[in-house]
Amino acid sequence: MKIFRVLKRGYCISYAILDNNVIRLDEDPIKALIRYSENKEVLGDKVVGLNYEELLTKFQIGDLRITKPLDPPEVWGSGISYEMARERYSEENVAKIMGKTIYERVYDAVRPEIFFKATSNRCVGHGEAIVIRSDSEWTLPEPELAVVLDSSGRILGYTIMDDVSARDIEADNPLYLPQSKIYYGSCAFGPFIVTSDEIGNPYNLDITLRIIREGKVFYEGSVNTSKMRRKIEEQIEYLIRDNPIPDGTILTTGTAIVPGRDKGLKHGDVVEISISKIGTLITPVIKSERKLK
Amino acid sequence: MKIFRVLKRGYCISYAILDNNVIRLDEDPIKALIRYSENKEVLGDKVVGLNYEELLTKFQIGDLRITKPLDPPEVWGSGISYEMARERYSEENVAKIMGKTIYERVYDAVRPEIFFKATSNRCVGHGEAIVIRSDSEWTLPEPELAVVLDSSGRILGYTIMDDVSARDIEADNPLYLPQSKIYYGSCAFGPFIVTSDEIGNPYNLDITLRIIREGKVFYEGSVNTSKMRRKIEEQIEYLIRDNPIPDGTILTTGTAIVPGRDKGLKHGDVVEISISKIGTLITPVIKSERKLK
Amino acid sequence: MKIFRVLKRGYCISYAILDNNVIRLDEDPIKALIRYSENKEVLGDKVVGLNYEELLTKFQIGDLRITKPLDPPEVWGSGISYEMARERYSEENVAKIMGKTIYERVYDAVRPEIFFKATSNRCVGHGEAIVIRSDSEWTLPEPELAVVLDSSGRILGYTIMDDVSARDIEADNPLYLPQSKIYYGSCAFGPFIVTSDEIGNPYNLDITLRIIREGKVFYEGSVNTSKMRRKIEEQIEYLIRDNPIPDGTILTTGTAIVPGRDKGLKHGDVVEISISKIGTLITPVIKSERKLK
Amino acid sequence: MKIFRVLKRGYCISYAILDNNVIRLDEDPIKALIRYSENKEVLGDKVVGLNYEELLTKFQIGDLRITKPLDPPEVWGSGISYEMARERYSEENVAKIMGKTIYERVYDAVRPEIFFKATSNRCVGHGEAIVIRSDSEWTLPEPELAVVLDSSGRILGYTIMDDVSARDIEADNPLYLPQSKIYYGSCAFGPFIVTSDEIGNPYNLDITLRIIREGKVFYEGSVNTSKMRRKIEEQIEYLIRDNPIPDGTILTTGTAIVPGRDKGLKHGDVVEISISKIGTLITPVIKSERKLK
Known part of the structure; x- marks a missing residue:
């Protein structure tokens, strides 16, 4: 699983890439990583049309911008x-x-x-x-x-x-x-x-x-x-x-x-x-x- | 002004000593310090019967315990x-x-x-x-x-x-x-x-x-x-x-x-x-x- | 636009159906409705594989359950x-x-x-x-x-x-x-x-x-x-x-x-x-x- | 016990009158009432100088105003x-x-x-x-x-x-x-x-x-x-x-x-x-x- 996050008009939204699907996470990415590490199902929806590969090179498309994949406390x-x-x-x-x-x-x-x-x-x-x-x-x-x-x-x-x-x-x-x-x-x-x-x-x-x-x-x-x-x-x-x-x-x-x-x-x-x-x-x-x- | 804080059954309660009175603060002690530094009135009630001097030497009396005067983020x-x-x-x-x-x-x-x-x-x-x-x-x-x-x-x-x-x-x-x-x-x-x-x-x-x-x-x-x-x-x-x-x-x-x-x-x-x-x-x-x- | 909501392991997740797409909402459904009513773009991701039509008749599939589309205060x-x-x-x-x-x-x-x-x-x-x-x-x-x-x-x-x-x-x-x-x-x-x-x-x-x-x-x-x-x-x-x-x-x-x-x-x-x-x-x-x- | 509440610069502060003392409550007044009803000690500080009787007739003194004693949900x-x-x-x-x-x-x-x-x-x-x-x-x-x-x-x-x-x-x-x-x-x-x-x-x-x-x-x-x-x-x-x-x-x-x-x-x-x-x-x-x- 890969995790990334985008910023959209002030909202941070987290995604996972899993089995070639883009999953929008239900939870904070830190929780999702913990769940995954415990072999539990990662909760989220399969999304389409989010061109994250284009975002990686263009950095911002419309009101979407890629950002830190999580907020590390330390x-x-x-x-x-x-x-x-x-x-x-x-x-x-x-x-x-x-x-x-x-x-x-x-x-x-x-x-x-x-x-x-x-x-x-x-x-x-x-x-x-x-x-x-x-x-x-x-x-x-x-x-x-x-x-x-x-x-x-x-x-x-x-x-x-x-x-x-x-x-x-x-x-x-x-x-x-x-x-x-x-x-x-x-x-x-x-x-x-x-x-x-x-x-x-x-x-x-x-x-x-x-x-x-x-x-x-x-x-x-x-x-x-x-x-x-x-x-x-x-x-x-x-x-x-x-x-x-x-x-x-x-x-x-x-x-x-x-x-x-x-x-x-x-x-x-x-x-x-x-x-x-x-x-x-x-x-x-x-x-x-x-x-x- | 002096600021201190006590812990009572899980509640952190902040006080100031001001003009020989003990004031229970309405606000977080960091906010109270900022207000005081701006020559604004510190908001709180004058309390009696809180023997903080005894707490300083006995550390805990009943369910009261003295603790860090504030929570420094860094x-x-x-x-x-x-x-x-x-x-x-x-x-x-x-x-x-x-x-x-x-x-x-x-x-x-x-x-x-x-x-x-x-x-x-x-x-x-x-x-x-x-x-x-x-x-x-x-x-x-x-x-x-x-x-x-x-x-x-x-x-x-x-x-x-x-x-x-x-x-x-x-x-x-x-x-x-x-x-x-x-x-x-x-x-x-x-x-x-x-x-x-x-x-x-x-x-x-x-x-x-x-x-x-x-x-x-x-x-x-x-x-x-x-x-x-x-x-x-x-x-x-x-x-x-x-x-x-x-x-x-x-x-x-x-x-x-x-x-x-x-x-x-x-x-x-x-x-x-x-x-x-x-x-x-x-x-x-x-x-x-x-x-x- | 149609709005619905599902409950998944304690998480309420809101969706919109818009132009035949299922959109997972970035915001509370009430905010999304207000935004839509003001002709502003509704924020969210296009999701696939959420069989909401099946949910409508089966009510619960796995850990997914359909629920109230929003929480009306009154x-x-x-x-x-x-x-x-x-x-x-x-x-x-x-x-x-x-x-x-x-x-x-x-x-x-x-x-x-x-x-x-x-x-x-x-x-x-x-x-x-x-x-x-x-x-x-x-x-x-x-x-x-x-x-x-x-x-x-x-x-x-x-x-x-x-x-x-x-x-x-x-x-x-x-x-x-x-x-x-x-x-x-x-x-x-x-x-x-x-x-x-x-x-x-x-x-x-x-x-x-x-x-x-x-x-x-x-x-x-x-x-x-x-x-x-x-x-x-x-x-x-x-x-x-x-x-x-x-x-x-x-x-x-x-x-x-x-x-x-x-x-x-x-x-x-x-x-x-x-x-x-x-x-x-x-x-x-x-x-x-x-x-x- | 009697409970009242004052509004001070946007802060709601709750008090109890108990054994002729004015107690500033540590907790929400509803919690204090529940605690009192269970014969548990009501948590708070004894305050002096809060002239609540004068507030009852003058309604507002300085930045203090008496208000609803609690916020009833219904x-x-x-x-x-x-x-x-x-x-x-x-x-x-x-x-x-x-x-x-x-x-x-x-x-x-x-x-x-x-x-x-x-x-x-x-x-x-x-x-x-x-x-x-x-x-x-x-x-x-x-x-x-x-x-x-x-x-x-x-x-x-x-x-x-x-x-x-x-x-x-x-x-x-x-x-x-x-x-x-x-x-x-x-x-x-x-x-x-x-x-x-x-x-x-x-x-x-x-x-x-x-x-x-x-x-x-x-x-x-x-x-x-x-x-x-x-x-x-x-x-x-x-x-x-x-x-x-x-x-x-x-x-x-x-x-x-x-x-x-x-x-x-x-x-x-x-x-x-x-x-x-x-x-x-x-x-x-x-x-x-x-x-x-």
Whole structure:
């Protein structure tokens, strides 16, 4: 089952794609995902004439607009979860403890990096703009596989997430990580939530990032989730340790595609992230213009 | 005006102390604080016979129990905000960038440290237990002055906050900061929200921390907020930069009282934090016992 | 446009039939009717595979059941609205004022009879049981054309209503009319609300009543609304005079089919009411068994 | 216990008077009445400085206004419940069945008269205006003892009710009773709900009606509830027969004070109704001016 949601004149309406049919859900998509995970029938009507594939490329048709597939009460992130040349984690100016960078230390440690990423109101969906902070000169998309969880940490589905990060702020000091990670428009996900039965093995998915600038591919990179060495279950175990999460919480599982310092986002860019079996998440980029007092 | 709240058989009831009267509020305490900040009359009834001073020491009388003075949609923290011997920030094993610890770097930088601390459900109030994570051996209270903000960053009131932190997890790696800071029972505040007119100068308040173990004072320390060098306004400016916050958000302004490695909290301890003009926040301590799978 | 509603595992879901399509409504059916009456687009999805015609005859398929097409906040009735032989209104034992029965007096008067009939919880829908009061020996169905109104008295749509009445109680004394008219199960309506453009002239509709007993037609009668002499607009004018009604109020416009004293309903009967251009409302009949104290 | 309610800047706030204290209720007044009827503690705070006695005579002080003591989901009425000279019920022009007026018939019958009177939005409270219908020339107040019921018909408390009636419309035809009885401003009650323990014997209360015109007593009449021959329990029994009522439903028990044809209300009059042990309900009178189309 795939879940998506459209916005129509102020009404959020949720759909599932199931056995090649489009089902309009009777319930909140989080409830529908829980029901599906328990092998219960998903309640809804089979609809026709909703051209969601066209919506995916046109973003808005008439009064219909695609939006976030659900409202996650909390979004959490993980990092340093992929196999990478350890050199990548040992650049010159990164914070070090006893000779080892803090990234290397996580890489080698039992405990993963887990951080608070966003609340629902700070997230955007397919076709909606991600944001460069007004005080960042170097902001990167982080294309990631994300999981939707119930309150016990069970995986209800998978989605594409862009964990947009102000890399210059973060690089300046790891204590600035929350400022680089949490702000309006720092988190995009969608266009679908896809359930486990359609995903199969989550460790064999291609993730591709493309940054489009002035109509041309400015950056392209890809990775396969087989390179994830910090498994999702392990991340979840730490996320929920002593930490109650609500149904519908999203955990994004870390990136391995890092465009680099000369590839920072610019106002007007378009970011496209594809993950096999899920689809492509497309978002324009805007630079925040802070109002001076 | 001071605001507090009691729980009675499942009903949360909010009160203000105003001109020596106890007023039962007609509205949500966040609305009452906004109204007061706009010099509008606070709506409510003058009540008698509610012995809140006794409740502060007995915690529960009959079916009445004191609780969090309001439900903050978000709690944020700040750090490295006090003048301290820079040595304190330059211990051996702290992460360093180009020879300077990350704490020293914040100390010297324009940008403050701002982090996401809690949601309302992770917070406790006066008389309610703060928690040591199941996987922490060294957890410390952090006694702090906190401010309640409206969505534009205006200060609606002040309170006492305990930014409980798993210091061993945090010390291991700054990337573990969210795990050391955000979990159930990691945040206590109250017993009152006190408005600016009663606080006067926020930079001349005594903060005292006492840890009571087996009925005796195990640790005592204090500081005056005059030692705060990263001013509250400056912290707020960064908190709300590109980052929308809801009315009633709390920002806790950092600590300067650090009990040290041999003074970590233990199950059964009691933590008392006093701030002049606000009162004393008392919380028992429990150690989480994680259920093994 | 026709509107109907189904109940699925506790969820009420509203549909419209529009241009031969089944539309699942985004909004409450009352809002959809208002929108339609203002020539605005009705919001919803085209669904397939909902066999509502089968539901109309089977009443329940799987977890789907047809129910009241909307929840009317108030239901009002009118009476003595049809042309009938005045003899019908002048039976021996009817209350008389100065030689004329009270029915004749309404018949001849400017002011119509208007009465409070039901609240939503006292109404049932297609396939749901209407009720004979425990203390009535002679209860009759009253098959009527009803209108759904907005708060200004504008007609939003038409439906079939059964204004079930305990005729013996009412005949005993006109002051007992509310007891004969208002009780649980005294009011059935549906299966559709049909808008004015599909109805056309409301004064040329056939109303047919059939009472089925033990599988056979026990009573059958019919009338055409052309016989209505107290026009609907006139009834509405008096209904809303000094009397505010909420959006979605139903007014049922009176009956002219009266089965007679020997044709009273019995537990186990089935009542079928058809009105041209609307459909057929089918309800089983149960006799209330009052619990004696 | 007595219950009253005030309106303060859009907030309805409920109070009880208990053991000479004013208690601000934690709960909806209907819940408080149910709790009290079950000998459970009524939850609330003791307040001081609320001069409700002054409010009763001044109606509004600052932003405080007294209003309906609760929001009854339904109000029902009863009639012909008092012992009266049967002549009163046998006037010339009243509807007769086989020589007996319909009032005489109810008087002599087992079944009482029960009618639907109002919904909460059609009711007003102490100090709020009752209404003469635009199309009535003869409207009378009906001063009555009323009971507040739970959904099983148990009496939760007593109040004063004015069952305002358009007597000319009702006299014209008993089928016009709903129009004479149900319209905006046809029902006033309050200022208190008083519980049974304070009322004692409900059949020994003085009811007094005074109509004040241009500052002088224009009409005065009184009766004692000992003259009620159709007992309240009997009325309730018929009200709830096959007819589900919600908690907080009010039943008003009929009048015996009838000012007469030359004593009809006029715009600008003030109606005062006193019942011993409850208090005095005061309402100004306005004449509705219907907007012509």
